[in-house]
Amino acid sequence: MKAMRAVVVSTAVLLGIVAGCKHEQVVPQPGAAAAVSGPFSSQELQQFVALEAIDSHAHAFQSDPAFFAMLKKLNVKMIDILVVDDQSQKYNHLSQEAEAGWKFVKGSDGSAVFCTSFDPYKWNEPGFAAAANKQLDKDFSQGAIAVKIWKNIGMEIKDAKGNYILPDNPAFAPIYKDIAAHNKTLVAHVADPSSSWAPLDPASPDYWYYTHNPVWYMHDKPHPASKEQILAARDHVVEMNPDLRVVGAHLGSMEADFHQLAQHLDKYPNFAVDMAARMPYVMMLPHADAIAFMTKYQDKLIYATDNEFAPNENAQDKAKEWEEAYARDWRFLATSDTVEYLGKKYQGLSLPGSVLTKVYHDNAVKWFPGVVTVGK
Template identity: 35%
Template sequence: MRIRSGLLAVTAAAALVGAAPSPTSYTEADFARVAKLDAHVHANRDAPDFGQVARRDGFELLSINVDYPDFPPLARQAEIAYKDHAADPKHFHFATTFSMDGFGTPQWTAQAEHAVDEGFAHGAVAVKVWKNIGMIAKDASGRRVFLDDPRFDPVMRHIQARGVPLIAHQGEPKNCWLPLDKMTTDNDRTYFSEHPEYYMFKHPEEPSYERLMAVRDRFVARHPKLAFDGAHMASLEWSVDELAAFLDRFPNAVVDLAARMSQVQVQSNANHAKVREFFVKYQDRLMYGTDLTDSPPDPAARAQNPPTTGDFAKEADETWRSDWRYLATPLSQPIAAIKADAPGLALPREVIDKIYYRNARRFFHLDG
């Protein structure tokens, strides 16, 4: 759902950074022909558009069902995922989830396990837990629920026994705890302005960023054999150093890049070599994702992060091409979210192939 204003105006005359493209790097012309997988999207509309633009641009999709009030109900998300996967199992994959309704009641564990088993029966390759755990959800007695709550353990053991990874969106960008004028990206300013219930700067009584990250780390440490995908760069998007430390500490963890590319670009504009070295060093632990969301039109819908434009196919194509230009080539481009140009990282082809395709295929057991 991201859009960079002025992206279409970028031409071959855009500034190059450093040397000309190396034979070891891809070019913009390689974009559509290279196999790619967007490991974090949301297909919430029963329509062919998402699949069509994905196939045209050389993408497989991993659509993630999530218990998010701005999305269709979970049953409707599941219905769409089952249909799309059955129609094109080679290109459309999905993650299932469970509801937090009734957490803490005697029947909740069985309900959650039944929900994920239903997803597995229809081809789900992962299970998603969302930021409502830690930021919103309460148990039957009215107490806030955190992911390291031992009442989750039976469900997590159930998922691990099936050999299925967990995708966890815990916390939010660190910008969420900052005043608007201190945030590093405009997309975060817009999203949190329109979602005040998630804007933690306005809720000092709520858990701190540091507490939510500590909870997540305790959870990962307690489940060392559970394959763990930290969605949105594990909410450590603000610092490649912090993310490196997380990956070093937890060998069972990977992260996706969904909806956090602009925060990475802020860092690479400050220290290009450092960010490039991070991507090269952790090339086996990073998966490309966007958070692109194709939802039914709703004139009352609030801003999303990344934002919607009203023309989903155009939006998806521009987002994918912009990210490719940044990660795969040395070319510079204007990034509206940071009000600056961002020179590309020109990652080696073998690194791009892992981040864009091979890591997700391996992690989600898509290769058999």
């Protein structure tokens, strides 16, 4: 979901724009390898299936046999993430979204596990944390393996004085404790690409998203919390809860500064990141730098897409779109084929199997206990 919106960013970028680009007629430049696109070839599929890929961040809320068949064919296990988004047009009430998510997970025959959430808009109501924990504990008892917090904390919800509340607001502290006490994982999508705080740039991977989702474009808001403030509050949560595994969604919103991201991965043993919707930022690194980064942090980078399958979307179209997204990412990470993004070509990283196994599978198993066992 656009969890989703940012997600959307993602989804929009990865599925919308990227997919769109794939279908354009691209004239190969002299000397440049033709880009490979579309679904997996049978030979590629064999290699991808062997990875037992885990997509640790995706959003599916419609149960459909054709869609489940795609996951089975690709041997993908996904973490289906619930998001509380009062801005979404596609999703109605949280309880309906949760119901659709659970239905998807339970109907998936083990292809999906659930990441739940709570309603942060109630943050200053009496008994907020106790009620949230009660609901989370119920979700844990039904098999939820993680809890998501979203960018509305930091970029939308304000206190009585008009200040944006941040992830380390004391209201949320008992919830973080509860998640750790149950040995579940916190997925933190807080802040957004730096593009949200900068003048609009048509060359940015996020241009489409912010022109279509102005509510999340902080640059023209009167007194936004800065990205630095929001990430510092996230870091504070990581520091205050050493027993809590925190997975920063979307490269921990540090997509524009790989040096900063590396420092975080070095500093916090309880912090890792998913790559959802931010593969383009890895592509845009110099080729050797991208290989070096993926190699150095092979234990803390968790593969994810932010793919979305919303209610009322066409299942066959979405299944094809998801497969093409998986194929494009895999070609970029695992092969030396050329892939294309926003009209530019990027040579694949051809990472060794030992690294791919971690990024695609082992790291998710480590950071999301239960991901391969729940539902089996």
